[in-house]
Amino acid sequence: xxxxxxxxxxxxxxxxxxxxxxxxxxxxxxxxxxxxxxxxxxxxxxxxxxxxxxxxxxxxxxxxxxxxxxxxxxxxxxxxxxxxxxxxxxxxxxxxxxxxxxxxxxxxxxxxxxxxxxxxxxxxxxxxxxxxxxxxxxxxxxxxxxxxxxxxxxxxxxxxxxxxxxxxxxxxxxxxxxxxxxxxxxxxxxxxxxxxxxxxxxxxxxxxxxxxxxxxxxxxxxxxxxxxxxxxxxxxxxxxxxxxxxxxxxxxxxxxxxxxxxxxxxxxxxxxxxxxxxxxxxxxxxxxxxxxxxxxxxxxxxxxxxxxxxxxxxxxxxxxxxxxxxxxxxxxxxxxxxxxxxxxxxxxxxxx
Amino acid sequence: xxxxxxxxxxxxxxxxxxxxxxxxxxxxxxxxxxxxxxxxxxxxxxxxxxxxxxxxxxxxxxxxxxxxxxxxxxxxxxxxxxxxxxxxxxxxxxxxxxxxxxxxxxxxxxxxxxxxxxxxxxxxxxxxxxxxxxxxxxxxxxxxxxxxxxxxxxxxxxxxxxxxxxxxxxxxxxxxxxxxxxxxxxxxxxxxxxxxxxxxxxxxxxxxxxxxxxxxxxxxxxxxxxxxxxxxxxxxxxxxxxxxxxxxxxxxxxxxxxxxxxxxxxxxxxxxxxxxxxxxxxxxxxxxxxxxxxxxxxxxxxxxxxxxxxxxxxxxxxxxxxxxxxxxxxxxxxxxxxxxxxxxxxxxxxxx
DNA sequence: GTACAGTGTCGAAGCGCTTCGACTGTCCCA
DNA sequence: TGGGACAGTCGAAGCGCTTCGACACTGTAC
Numbered sequence: 001x002x003x004x005x006x007x008x009x010x011x012x013x014x015x016x017x018x019x020x021x022x023x024x025x026x027x028x029x030x031x032x033x034x035x036x037x038x039x040x041x042x043x044x045x046x047x048x049x050x051x052x053x054x055x056x057x058x059x060x061x062x063x064x065x066x067x068x069x070x071x072x073x074x075x076x077x078x079x080x081x082x083x084x085x086x087x088x089x090x091x092x093x094x095x096x097x098x099x100x101x102x103x104x105x106x107x108x109x110x111x112x113x114x115x116x117x118x119x120x121x122x123x124x125x126x127x128x129x130x131x132x133x134x135x136x137x138x139x140x141x142x143x144x145x146x147x148x149x150x151x152x153x154x155x156x157x158x159x160x161x162x163x164x165x166x167x168x169x170x171x172x173x174x175x176x177x178x179x180x181x182x183x184x185x186x187x188x189x190x191x192x193x194x195x196x197x198x199x200x201x202x203x204x205x206x207x208x209x210x211x212x213x214x215x216x217x218x219x220x221x222x223x224x225x226x227x228x229x230x231x232x233x234x235x236x237x238x239x240x241x242x243x244x245x246x247x248x249x250x251x252x253x254x255x256x257x258x259x260x261x262x263x264x265x266x267x268x269x270x271x272x273x274x275x276x277x278x279x280x281x282x283x284x285x286x287x288x289x290x291x292x293x294x295x296x297x298x299x300x301x302x303x304x305x306x307x308x309x310x311x312x313x314x315x316x317x318x319x320x321x322x323x324x325x326x327x328x329x330x331x332x333x334x335x336x337x338x339x340x341x342x343x344x345x346x347x348x349x350x351x352x
Numbered sequence: 353x354x355x356x357x358x359x360x361x362x363x364x365x366x367x368x369x370x371x372x373x374x375x376x377x378x379x380x381x382x383x384x385x386x387x388x389x390x391x392x393x394x395x396x397x398x399x400x401x402x403x404x405x406x407x408x409x410x411x412x413x414x415x416x417x418x419x420x421x422x423x424x425x426x427x428x429x430x431x432x433x434x435x436x437x438x439x440x441x442x443x444x445x446x447x448x449x450x451x452x453x454x455x456x457x458x459x460x461x462x463x464x465x466x467x468x469x470x471x472x473x474x475x476x477x478x479x480x481x482x483x484x485x486x487x488x489x490x491x492x493x494x495x496x497x498x499x500x501x502x503x504x505x506x507x508x509x510x511x512x513x514x515x516x517x518x519x520x521x522x523x524x525x526x527x528x529x530x531x532x533x534x535x536x537x538x539x540x541x542x543x544x545x546x547x548x549x550x551x552x553x554x555x556x557x558x559x560x561x562x563x564x565x566x567x568x569x570x571x572x573x574x575x576x577x578x579x580x581x582x583x584x585x586x587x588x589x590x591x592x593x594x595x596x597x598x599x600x601x602x603x604x605x606x607x608x609x610x611x612x613x614x615x616x617x618x619x620x621x622x623x624x625x626x627x628x629x630x631x632x633x634x635x636x637x638x639x640x641x642x643x644x645x646x647x648x649x650x651x652x653x654x655x656x657x658x659x660x661x662x663x664x665x666x667x668x669x670x671x672x673x674x675x676x677x678x679x680x681x682x683x684x685x686x687x688x689x690x691x692x693x694x695x696x697x698x699x700x701x702x703x704x
Numbered sequence: 705g706t707a708c709a710g711t712g713t714c715g716a717a718g719c720g721c722t723t724c725g726a727c728t729g730t731c732c733c734a
Numbered sequence: 735t736g737g738g739a740c741a742g743t744c745g746a747a748g749c750g751c752t753t754c755g756a757c758a759c760t761g762t763a764c
Contacts, residue, residue, distance in 0.1 A: 012475055014720055025744045030722060037723095038741055057475040061416030062720035065749050070413065075460070079445035086437045093431035096462045100469075105478065108427070108460040110448045117452075123364055123409040125750095126457065234647045260645075263615035267647055293612075295586045295619060366750055377714045382752060389753095390711060414750035417719045 013054040021050035033058065064125065073104050073316060074127035076118070078111040078134040084195075084259065087287060087303055091133055091155065094309025102317060104128075115141045122150050129316040131155065135166075137203035151319035153312045156205040161327055165315045167308050170329035171206045171285075172213030174301045177334045178255040178283040179217035179225075181299065185342050187253035187281060189224045191244060193265070194257045197229040210257050210285065224250070230258045230265075237264035245272060252343035253281040259290050266295050281340035288335065297337035304330055365406040373402035385410065416477065425456050425668060426479035428470070430463040430486040436547075436611065439639060439655055443485055443507065446661025454669060456480075467493045474502050481668040483507065487518075489555035503671035505664045508557040509679060517667045517677035519660050523558045523637075524565030526653045526684035530607040530635040531569035531577075533651065533686060537694050539605035539633060541576045543596060545617070546609045549581040562609050562637065576602070582610045582617075589616035597624060604695035605633040608650075611642050618647050629693035640687065649689035656682055 019026040024043060031037040032047040039047075050056070064070040075095055077088060096106045107127055109117060111134065118141055121127050128151065132142065135156035145152055146162050153165045175192075182190050192214045194200065199207045211227055218225035226248060230240060244251065256262060262284065266276060274280040276296045284291060284300040291300035307330055315325040371378040376395060383389040384399040391399075402408070416422040427447055429440060448458045459479055461469060463486065470493055473479055480503065484494065487508035497504055498514050505517045527544075534542050544566045546552065551559045563579055570577035578600060582592060596603065608614060614636065618628060626632040628648045636643060636652040643652035659682055667677040 012477070015722095016720080026721080027723075027745075028743060031743085034722080037743085040742060043742080055475070057472055059417070059720050060476045060478040061413045061422065062749090063722080064413030065411070065417050065719090065751085066721040066723080068722095068749075072459075079441060079448065085441050089431060089437050089441060092460070093462065096431065096460060100462065100465065105473075106460045107424075108444070108448060108458045110445065110452065113452065120409055121457075123407070124412045125364070126412040233645045263619070264645070264647065267615070267619055293585050293616070295616065367752095368750080378751080379715075379753075380713060383713085386752080389713085392712060395712075411750050414719090415752080417721085417749090418751040418753080420719075420752095 012059070013056045015056070015058065017054055018047065018050045018056045021054060022046040068125070070125060070128050071104050072107050072127045073099050073313070074107045074109050074118075074121050074130045076109045076111055076130065076132040080112075086259070086290070087305060088133065090287065090303075090305030091309050094306040095131060095313055098310050098313035102313070104313075111141075115144055118142070119144055122148070128320055129153070131312050131316055135205050137205055137208060151316055153315045153319070153325070155308060155312055157209070157327060157329075158205060163324065165319065165325035166327040167311045167315060168206060168329055169301075169303055169308060170331055171209040172216070173329070174285055174332035175210045175213030175255065175257075176217035176220075177301055177332050178285065179214060179221060179223065181283050181334060181336075181340060182253035182255070182281060183221040183223055185253070185281065185340055187223065187343050189248065189250040190218060190253040190255060191225065191248060191251045192227045192255045192257065193230045193240075193261070194227060195229065196231055196258075200229055207257070214255060226251075230256075230261045232258075232260050232264075234264045234267075237261050238268045241265065241268040241272065245274070252279075253283070253340065256282055256284040256286075259284075259286040262286065262290065262294055262298070270295075277339050277341035279344060281343065283334070283340050291335065291337060294339075296339050298339040299334065299336050301332045301334050304333075364411070365408045367408070367410065369406055370399065370402045370408045373406060374398040420477070422477060422480050423456050424459050424479040425451050425665070426459045426461050426470075426473050426482045428461045428463055428482065428484040432464075438611070438642070439657060440485065442639065442655075442657030443661050446658040447483060447665055450662050450665035454665070463493075467496055470494070471496055474500070480672055481505070483664050483668055487557050489557050489560060503668055505667045505671070505677070507660060507664055509561070509681075510557060513679055515676065517671065518679040519663045519667060520558060520681060521653075521655055521660065522681035522683055523561040524568070525681070526637055527562045527565030527607065527609075528569035528572075529653055529684050529686045530637065531566060531573060531575065533635050533688075533692060534605035534607070534633060535573040535575055537605070537633065537692055539575065539695050541600065541602040542570060542605040542607060543577065543600060543603045544579045544607045544609065545582045545592075545613070546579060547581065548583055548610075552581055559609070566607060578603075582608075582613045584610075584612045584616075586616045586619075589613050590620045593617065593620040593624065597626070604631075605635070605692065608634055608636040608638075611636075611638040614638065614642065614646055614650070622647075629691050631696060633692035633695065635686070635692050643687065643689060646691075648691050650691040651686065651688050653684045653686050656685075 015026045015029050018029045024047060028043065029047050032039050032044055077092055099106050109121065122145065130152045133155045135154045135158050137159045139158050153167065156168050157166045179190065192211060194211060195207055215225060228240065228244065230237065256265065269276055269280050276282050282298055284298045286300050288302045291298040311328060318325055367378045367381050370381045376399060380395065381399050384391050384396055429444055451458050461473065474497065482504045485507045487506045487510050489511045491510050505519065508520050509518045531542065544563060546563060547559055567577060580592065580596065582589065608617065621628055621632050628634050634650055636650045638652050640654045643650040663680060670677055
């Protein structure tokens with residue numbers, strides 16, 4: 001039962017070869033493989049031996065053609081390098097793993113190609129389902145799929161989800177949790193340091209939801225709050241910190257939604273005498289490993305990439321099985337690590 | 353000539369539908385699409401109109417089956433989150449873009465599944481070529497493909513490349529360039545701060561080549577040199593910097609091959625009075641944007657991800673066209689930004 | 705006027721698989 | 735003791751495409 005090593009270029013063995021080898025009909029081999037009909041133990045054994053002996057693997061194209069199912073999930077991912085790269089990667093990893101666990105493969109589609117690409121995939125039957133990451137408030141790309149019945153799962157929530165399944169962290173709730181944490185500690189003036197301006201300009205769904213949640217949470221808690229987009233790069237961050245400290249000196253707590261800027265931000269604050277958490281509190285939205293790797297471990301709501309990815313695949317599979325899924329927002333969890341504390345009201349009390 | 357919007361679930365139009373619509377034979381439609389035979393302008397126009405009217409897109413599975421070519425490149429990528437994530441992403445982006453430009457799609461395969469996965473892809477005819485990122489010195493996964501004639505391109509160079517095509521930055525030369533830069537400036541004691549120990553333990557090809565190049569370059573230039581793996585995390589980096597400064601106080605120049613640790617490293621050095629570049633020179637190996645975003649912009653050899661990715665796809669396409677490619681190592685380019693300077697021999701001259 | 709090379713088009717034969725209906729036994733229960 | 739139910743297997747049709755050889759023309763050259 002040694003598996004023959006096949007040179008590519010030799011004709012690959014087909015189901016007919018296996019059938020001949022095992023002395024059965026091709027359809028029987030197919031049924032052994034799919035389990036869709038009962039097979040006697042003896043026959044099964046002979047077929048499996050034949051498969052092993054020939055090193056047979058079913059041809060994906062033929063299978064797709066005959067069964068009208070590709071066992072492929074198309075994953076639409078943004079491959080900008082400006083944002084969030086590690087988080088994107090975590091999503092991709094989680095989704096790929098989940099797909100493999102269900103015997104699906106992943107076709108990678110780069111976002112920011114036009115809608116024709118998706119049509120090509122869907123109408124060319126290149127995949128059985130579509131998972132779209134990083135959805136923006138408006139996604140013209142997806143319009144042609146609306147109501148088509150083709151299984152689509154969005155990671156993120158567009159303005160009009162329609163009948164698309166959506167999964168995501170509840171960014172609005174996450175922002176509220178961050179704000180509430182600062183409010184409980186006694187902060188009265190806070191600021192949101194968000195992603196680069198480009199992200200807002202694109203209308204990126206999660207960034208907007210986080211911002212809106214921040215503003216709503218602050219309003220409810222009666223806090224003064226402002227929002228700032230944070231450009232990356234050490235000098236930019238320093239300049240923006242200076243501007244913030246100058247223009248809004250009362251701010252004692254920051255909510256940061258910008259992983260890339262965190263190291264620079266912490267350095268800038270310390271060098272300006274605003275040590276964290278004594279003289280500036282920070283609550284961040286970022287992956288756990290990033291929160292922990294900072295010079296001051298950060299209180300943070302983590303982005304549950306693995307959970308979101310898993311759920312996205314589950315929803316896709318559900319749709320393949322005929323269920324329809326709605327919007328799912330995963331609840332945020334704040335991990336306290338010590339970067340937020342009660343404010344020292346130095347500016348107010350006066351201090352030598 | 354309005355393209356009809358198709359509901360998925362409606363039977364998708366086939367080449368036969370288009371043929372009927374245009375009043376020609378299916379094979380004629382096929383030849384219009386492939387351009388493999390001459391077609392009169394009139395017929396072509398009618399066929400194209402029919403295609404547009406029906407919104408026809410060829411079925412990928414059927415096409416693959418009939419033509420024995422999938423128009424898919426399988427990309428084997430590591431999705432660990434411990435290393436190099438942005439760089440990996442740049443490779444993936446570059447490869448995906450290049451593939452699309454050649455009308456190929458990308459099937460994403462996660463590394464660290466067993467060899468059966470690759471066999472499934474190759475023998476199941478799921479892809480026409482394979483690009484493998486992050487290759488290690490020994491890749492048992494690839495053994496079954498050796499000599500098979502299936503187009504394989506490696507990003508990185510294993511110990512025994514055999515007939516696999518390989519592309520990569522010339523990491524050994526890159527290390528030498530870094531060492532030479534420090535040597536020219538007058539440094540005599542240098543250290544390499546490399547990636548996490550796990551990367552060396554895995555036998556990751558590029559890390560080993562960089563290290564070997566570093567040691568060889570230092571030997572040639574007559575420098576004292578040591579090698580240290582750098583664990584990520586702020587505290588680990590601080591501890592390791594302390595150890596270095598204690599155990600090898602004469603070191604005045606660092607070669608850093610560890611993007612993730614750079615912010616922490618710079619912070620640690622400054623807080624220990626070893627400002628860069630005055631009291632410690634640094635030359636790094638990292639992407640340009642990362643080098644520029646540091647608190648001190650770094651002299652760095654960048655990883656030409658886009659070039660490597662492009663070349664990888666070109667080599668894959670070349671193999672599909674019957675050419676065989678060998679190893680290609682791209683020359684390193686050092687970008688000077690001011691993080692390396694002549695050493696102040698403070699420890700030697702004594703200074704108040 | 706016949707031969708001959710194109711040129712443009714068609715029909716049919718697969719590519720390798722799944723799946724449906726049909727067929728042959730067995731077994732069990734009426 | 736006959737018949738239905740069921741397990742196990744087979745053969746053939748067909749999924750939608752590509753591609754090969756054949757065929758009908760149209761010119762052009764002798």
